[in-house]
Amino acid sequence: MDRLDVIGNISRDLTRYPDHRGGARLGGAALFVSLAATKAGRPAAPVCVLGSDLAHLPQLPGLDALDWSARLQTNGTSTTFGLEYDLQGDLVEVRTDYGAAEALTEHALSHVSRRTQATFHVCCRRPLDVEAVLDRIANTTAPFSVDFFLPSAETMIRAAAPWLPAATTLFVNAAEYRLLNQAVDCSMLREVVVTDGPRAAVVHSFGRQVASAVPPPHHAHEVSGAGDTLAGTYLAHRSRGTAIAQALAKATAAAARYVAAPSLPIPAPRRG
Numbered sequence: 001m002d003r004l005d006v007i008g009n010i011s012r013d014l015t016r017y018p019d020h021r022g023g024a025r026l027g028g029a030a031l032f033v034s035l036a037a038t039k040a041g042r043p044a045a046p047v048c049v050l051g052s053d054l055a056h057l058p059q060l061p062g063l064d065a066l067d068w069s070a071r072l073q074t075n076g077t078s079t080t081f082g083l084e085y086d087l088q089g090d091l092v093e094v095r096t097d098y099g100a101a102e103a104l105t106e107h108a109l110s111h112v113s114r115r116t117q118a119t120f121h122v123c124c125r126r127p128l129d130v131e132a133v134l135d136r137i138a139n140t141t142a143p144f145s146v147d148f149f150l151p152s153a154e155t156m157i158r159a160a161a162p163w164l165p166a167a168t169t170l171f172v173n174a175a176e177y178r179l180l181n182q183a184v185d186c187s188m189l190r191e192v193v194v195t196d197g198p199r200a201a202v203v204h205s206f207g208r209q210v211a212s213a214v215p216p217p218h219h220a221h222e223v224s225g226a227g228d229t230l231a232g233t234y235l236a237h238r239s240r241g242t243a244i245a246q247a248l249a250k251a252t253a254a255a256a257r258y259v260a261a262p263s264l265p266i267p268a269p270r271r272g
Contacts, residue, residue, distance in 0.1 A: 004235060005070055005115060006033045007047040007108045007133060008123030009101050010054065011079040012266055015224050018087050025263035026057075027081060029123035029147065032225040036232025036254060038065050042239055044232065045070040047111050047120075051078035051100035060267055070115075072107040074100045089197055089223040094151045098127045105129040112136045120144040121235060123228075124156040134163040147171035147231050157183045164189060169238070171195070171231045193234060193248065195227055201252050203244050211245040215256040223259050230255040 006029075013027030034044035045067035050057065052075050058068035082095035105128055112120070113136065120137055124130045124146050137144050145168050148156050153176045157164075164170060164180075165188045172180055174196040180186060187207030195201045203211040234251035238244070 002119055002239070003043040003045055003067060004034070004037050004121055004232075004239070005045050005047050005111070005118045006030045006037075006121045006123065006232075007104075007111075007128070008033070008125065009079045009098075009104065010046060010048045010050060010057070011081050011101075012054070013081045013083060013224065015083045015085065015263075017085050022083075022085075023263070024266050026266055027083075027224060027264075028079065029125060029149070029225075029228045031264075032228035033121055033123065033147075033232040033235075034066050035063075036229040036258075037236040038232075040233045040236030040250070040254070042236035043067055047108055048072070049074055049078075049100045049103045049107055051076045054078045054267075056267065062264075070111055072103065074103060076100050083224050085223060091150060091224075096126070102127055105132060108133050109136050112140060112142070116140040116142060118142055119239075121231070122146045123149075124152075124160055125149040126152050126156075130156055130159045134160055138163055138166060143168050145169040145171070145231075145235060147227065148176050150175055154179050169193060169235065171227065171234075173197075173227060191244070193231070193251075195230060195255075197223075201230070201248060203248055205244070211248050213245070213249045213252045215252040217256070226255045226259050229258040 008030030010028035010031045013025050015022035030046040030048045034046045037044040047070040049072045077099040079099050079101040080097045084093040086092050157179050161183045169191040171193045177194045192204045200212045200214045202209050230251040233254040234247050237247035
């Protein structure tokens with residue numbers, strides 16, 4: 001099966017909820033999409049920039065199953081996010097220090113130019129220059145999918161709009177789908193997966209709903225990364241010909257398991 005190259009951030013996150021859930025953990029869409037795809041049977045490589053504080057991630061048990069050959073290692077600190085959620089799991093505040101990820105666009109452009117026969121997933125989030133990266137991918141004619149992050153979604157959707165009809169799959173939540181409808185003609189989009197927390201996820205194909213699935217009920221321990229887990233799982237199953245409805249059911253189940261599981265801890269730096 002061909003590898004999925006996931007362009008995005010890997011970060012150190014601090015999540016907070018009003019009921020005192022949350023804490024320090026590993027995060028980043030490139031990590032969670034890649035992990036989910038790998039667990040669902042599709043090789044995946046995060047196309048990311050790691051600071052020296054996370055240089056040892058590729059050797060850690062559980063993360064060593066990923067293909068780390070597409071990472072760029074730099075000095076300095078990795079991206080950090082402070083993510084505050086309400087009790088419904090909706091994001092209410094984001095604090096960011098991009099750190100090493102300031103080099104992500106240049107690294108991604110170079111990687112795409114070398115991997116012209118790859119399959120890409122682009123996490124359309126700051127500080128990535130989405131227009132430059134999608135244009136470079138389009139010029140290679142490589143297949144690609146995309147997702148967004150609500151705090152920057154309006155800007156990123158408008159930036160990505162000219163290339164979205166060429167995408168194999170778009171992943172958005174319900175609020176992002178409303179923004180998407182304002183920016184592009186959704187009847188031109190091949191496959192749009194719309195999530196809505198614990199409510200039914202749906203897939204639209206050329207403007208018509210073709211599948212829906214309600215996530216199995218699980219107590220939510222951590223919601224940050226659930227959408228990325230759904231995306232990676234869905235892409236893995238679709239890549240081997242799984243029908244849309246079945247792929248969506250497997251993806252929503254994986255996301256439900258994810259929110260109930262313990263978070264990935266930030267590993268201590270290597271000694272010596």
